[in-house]
Amino acid sequence: MKYLIxxxxxxxxxxxxxxxxxxxxxxxxxxxxxxxxxxxxDADDKQMVRIGIVGDTSTTFLGFGIELIREADSSNMMLxxxxxxxxxxxxxxxxxxxxxxxxxxxxxxxxxxHGDVMxxxxxxxxxSGGITSVFxxxxxxxxSNMLVHSQKxxxxxxxxxxxxxxAYGKNTDELVLRYFNLILKRPSVLSLDVRGVSDGVDFLxxxxxxxxxxxxxxxxxxxCNLYVSGDKSIRRLAAxxxxxVCKQTVAEFASYLGAMIFTLFAIMxxxxxxxxxxxxxAMALFASCIPALFVVAALQFFGFSVSDNxxxxxxxxxxxxxxxxxxxxxxxxxxxxxxxVQTVGGVLPLSIARESVISAVxxxxxxxxxxxxxxxxxxxxxxxxxVNYRETxxxx
Amino acid sequence: MSRILVKMWLYNxxxxxxxxFVCVLACxxxxxxxxxxxxxxxxxxxxxxxxSEGDSSELYSDILTALERGGLIGIVRLDxxxxxxxxxxxEVDAAWIFPxxxxxxxxxYASDVTEENFVVCVYxxxxxxxxxxxxxxxxxxxxxxxxxxxxxxxxxxRYPQIAASGxxxxxxxxxxxxxxxxxxxxxxxxxxxxxxxxxxxxxxxxRGILAVLVxxxxxxxxxxxxxxxxxxxxxxxPERKRFxxxxxxxxxxxxxxxxxxxxALCVSGLSVSFGREIIIMLMLVVSAAGFSTLMRVxxxxxxxxxxVIPIISILLITLCPIFINVxxxxxxxxxxxxxxxxxGAYSLSLMLPWLFVSCAFYLVAYAAFVxxxxxxxxx
Numbered sequence: 001m002k003y004l005i006x007x008x009x010x011x012x013x014x015x016x017x018x019x020x021x022x023x024x025x026x027x028x029x030x031x032x033x034x035x036x037x038x039x040x041x042d043a044d045d046k047q048m049v050r051i052g053i054v055g056d057t058s059t060t061f062l063g064f065g066i067e068l069i070r071e072a073d074s075s076n077m078m079l080x081x082x083x084x085x086x087x088x089x090x091x092x093x094x095x096x097x098x099x100x101x102x103x104x105x106x107x108x109x110x111x112x113x114h115g116d117v118m119x120x121x122x123x124x125x126x127x128s129g130g131i132t133s134v135f136x137x138x139x140x141x142x143x144s145n146m147l148v149h150s151q152k153x154x155x156x157x158x159x160x161x162x163x164x165x166x167a168y169g170k171n172t173d174e175l176v177l178r179y180f181n182l183i184l185k186r187p188s189v190l191s192l193d194v195r196g197v198s199d200g201v202d203f204l205x206x207x208x209x210x211x212x213x214x215x216x217x218x219x220x221x222x223x224c225n226l227y228v229s230g231d232k233s234i235r236r237l238a239a240x241x242x243x244x245v246c247k248q249t250v251a252e253f254a255s256y257l258g259a260m261i262f263t264l265f266a267i268m269x270x271x272x273x274x275x276x277x278x279x280x281x282a283m284a285l286f287a288s289c290i291p292a293l294f295v296v297a298a299l300q301f302f303g304f305s306v307s308d309n310x311x312x313x314x315x316x317x318x319x320x321x322x323x324x325x326x327x328x329x330x331x332x333x334x335x336x337x338x339x340x341v342q343t344v345g346g347v348l349p350l351s352i353a354r355e356s357v358i359s360a361v362x363x364x365x366x367x368x369x370x371x372x373x374x375x376x377x378x379x380x381x382x383x384x385x386x387v388n389y390r391e392t393x394x395x396x
Numbered sequence: 397m398s399r400i401l402v403k404m405w406l407y408n409x410x411x412x413x414x415x416x417f418v419c420v421l422a423c424x425x426x427x428x429x430x431x432x433x434x435x436x437x438x439x440x441x442x443x444x445x446x447x448s449e450g451d452s453s454e455l456y457s458d459i460l461t462a463l464e465r466g467g468l469i470g471i472v473r474l475d476x477x478x479x480x481x482x483x484x485x486x487e488v489d490a491a492w493i494f495p496x497x498x499x500x501x502x503x504x505y506a507s508d509v510t511e512e513n514f515v516v517c518v519y520x521x522x523x524x525x526x527x528x529x530x531x532x533x534x535x536x537x538x539x540x541x542x543x544x545x546x547x548x549x550x551x552x553x554r555y556p557q558i559a560a561s562g563x564x565x566x567x568x569x570x571x572x573x574x575x576x577x578x579x580x581x582x583x584x585x586x587x588x589x590x591x592x593x594x595x596x597x598x599x600x601x602x603r604g605i606l607a608v609l610v611x612x613x614x615x616x617x618x619x620x621x622x623x624x625x626x627x628x629x630x631x632x633x634p635e636r637k638r639f640x641x642x643x644x645x646x647x648x649x650x651x652x653x654x655x656x657x658x659x660a661l662c663v664s665g666l667s668v669s670f671g672r673e674i675i676i677m678l679m680l681v682v683s684a685a686g687f688s689t690l691m692r693v694x695x696x697x698x699x700x701x702x703x704v705i706p707i708i709s710i711l712l713i714t715l716c717p718i719f720i721n722v723x724x725x726x727x728x729x730x731x732x733x734x735x736x737x738x739x740g741a742y743s744l745s746l747m748l749p750w751l752f753v754s755c756a757f758y759l760v761a762y763a764a765f766v767x768x769x770x771x772x773x774x775x
Contacts, residue, residue: 014699021703028710050723093586094726102581121588122581125726125739134441138468138529140581142536149540153547156569160551164558171554175547181509182546186535189505189542191514194523195483221706224619225699310623311649312416314616314702315609318709319420322605323427331719335489336441337598340434 003243007255011226015259018222022263023270029215050097052082052089055104093125100124150179209357210330213350216293217321219263220300221314223256227304228313235392245389253301253381260297261290288360291373292353298377298384299324299349305384324350352376400644407648411617421656424609425663428602432664442530445472445479445488450496455541459494462537469530483519490527492534493517502538506545544570585743603666603741604718606657607734608709610650610680614688615705617649618642622698635772639765642692643758646685654681668741676740679750683733686757693764 084092089101103121122140154175161168238248265286272282303320307313325331327341328350334342345351352372359369411417446463448456464471472479472488479491494516495501505513515538520527548566552559559566584590621642624630630638654677661667691708695701715722716734726749729735736750 017699017703021706024707025710028707028714031714090586097723099721099723119582122583123586124583125586125721134468135525135529137583138533140583142532142539144581145536146539146543149543152570153543153550156547156566156572157551157555160558160566160569161555164555166555166558171550174554175550178546178550179543182506182542185509186539187531188509188511188513189515189535189538190518190531191511191516192531193517193519195519195521215710218706218710221709222699222703225623225702306416306419308414308416309620310702311411311613311616311620312414312420314619314705315420315613315653316416318612318616318705319424319609322608322709322713326601326605327431331601332441332598335443338434341431344434 003238003248004251004254007251008258011255011259014223014226015262018219018259019263019266021222022219023267025218026215026267029211050082050099052084052092052098052101053104054084054086054089054101055106089123093123146183150176150183153179205361206333206358209361210325210333210354212289212357213292213296213328213354214321214325214330216260216264216296216353217300217325217350218318219260220297220303220317220321223259223300224304224307224310224313224317227252227256227301228307228310232392235388239392245392246385249305249385249388250381253298253384256301257294257297260293264289264293285360288365289357291365291370292356292360294377295349295353295356295373295380298380302380302384302387305387324348328354330354349373349376349380404644404648407645408652411649411652417652421652424606424653424656425660428606428660429663431602432599432666441468441470442490442526443470443472443488444530445474445482445491446494447474447476447479447491448494448496448498449476450498453498455498456494459537459541463533468526468533480519483521486521489520490530491519493519499541502541503545503549506542507549585739586745599664599666601718602664603661604713604716604734604738606660607680607737608712608716608718610653610657611684611687611712611733612705612709613653614646614650614684615691615701615708617645618688618692619698619701619705621645621692622696622701626698636769639689639693639762642689642761643685646688646692647681650681650684650688654678654684672741672744675744675747676737679740679747679754680733680737683736683750683754683757686754686761687733690757690761690764693761693768696768 082098084101086101086103089098092098093101101123103123105118105120154172157175158168158172161171235245235248239245243251268282268286269279271277272279276282277285299320300317303316304313307316327337327345328334328348329337329342329345330350334345334351337345356365356369356373359365444463446460460471460473463469472482474482476493479488479493482488483491498515501513501515505515516534518531518534544567547570548559548563551566582590621630625638630641633641658667658673658677661673667673691701691704695704712732712734713719715724715729716732717738718734729739730746730750730753733754736746736753739746740750
């Protein structure tokens, strides 16, 4: 008991500092989350990608092409197209105000009128290849497909008319208009039936829960100073006074878990007080998230135990948090991953934590969602006891 | 020079004799390798159940092939009833049911573009941006056939004599129409280099995560040296000479992790070219070691430094184009070592400004170190 009190005193001295960092982390990740899932936020400036158009865009066909790109983004959240000069586009690209610009080459229009569609350059600094790149590629590919195939139809008609020596000027205009109509009204080619959410959580809630787990799993880094030391003399001293390695480890974990619970409580209190959500709801959510906190804290604590110096501890905490969060579906939904990764990721600690948080948010926290994280944390703390025991023994 | 190398070797030995450090490095390569193997084939953002109300025609198969291109959609072929059951059970994100008379429906729609003549039934449990984009992909996959049907119908309407020669002849002209630019857009960097888009959405963050790990390794070793200094490990080194110790320590740690990162990139198949990988990784080592040294000099308090690491890590992950691209000014991007590294994989145009910023890290760190010495000397 004395050892536990000593540990609690130790962590309390450190707590304000770690708390401040945890709040800052939450703010940064919160802003990231808003940006990441900004599509669901009803705002005027919700476009994730602002794109410049450089070159002569006065001709009808190209103007139509630009309109087509705008139209192709039926979600109305991905693209905002603005015409500008090349120097302006370069400067805006450098200052991060636009994501890319589309460069229309000279002679593009003449080429189009002869059935020769020249390539347009999409100049970008976005090399992430992440999820926004997939969106961008899909939209650009759809636009390419529509323009190229429309042009094929128009050009084939002109060629046939020419081969048979018949006029085609007026018919070209009519066919172009019909292609425009086909493109602009294309949603009507599908009959859409949205059945309403039948189970599970929506994309936004899922990602928020995932990012919350990522955030909490990074809270361990500031505590590395406190729990990692190459010096085992205090542990040996405590052992010689009758406090077994098991008791020491459990007491240290208890103090750490207490600090984590207090940190989460403070964050939820802040969230409730500043009005991000109702205070009562924030407190209820805090209580429901405690099982998830058990498993995350146990994982971090196990990380402290296996680290033999401060540098390794920080690397292990960071690497563990990021890699496990990614594989456990805390950054991208787990459903994005192939079956093999889903299977492995599904049984890892952060997946258990994420599931527990999702259940807490949905208000259907069952016995499994409470017991699974606790059982997992018992296993991890037992592993930490084993590691500490072995180290203390080897020191002796 | 040889003394520096010996010191570097000794510092390195100190890091590498710790089993956990070696284990993390080994895990890094192993995890990336296993992950790249498992996401190589069947990773997709959305799972769509696709069904045909009739027998699978060649047209239906061609449309499905077009849909499967890119990393957005993973197709699950089912019958209509099973597709709707899979949707209701949450196994798929949407169900697309194609009619038995697909070709006729396409022709009918092309001749009269109205909602009543729709071609494909789309069922979703909810609406989302991802599903909206997936529908754009479906419309795009249908478009070549709609375009061809519209052309045939128009020819029959306006040039009945020519159309009387048969659909085959019309199709021959349509298919032979010399329209270049099957891909209208070429994605390039500012200096005109093509950006590879074949990595896949799941594997693409690996490079960024490894770059951040390299920097975090440098920061972690800085923290380690703060504790070492506090414990008197550097007492034999005069204070004014300790700056080079900080730099060497950081450099060594960052170099170790960068070698492992390079190996991880190679086994994952993400590396662009050997020469470029070496150049940008060396630049990352220089930049990350400089950044860590600067932080170490500016924040000599152990607790403060330890607390700042997660903030820096999360800022790097959010501001560098790892998972998403956030528009921030170029000068600020260059202050983040992993950004220069990620950009360098596709374009070397930023190498010079990045090198300049990296050198500035060392200069500012040294200036701050000298200033701190003077202040402590006066005190």
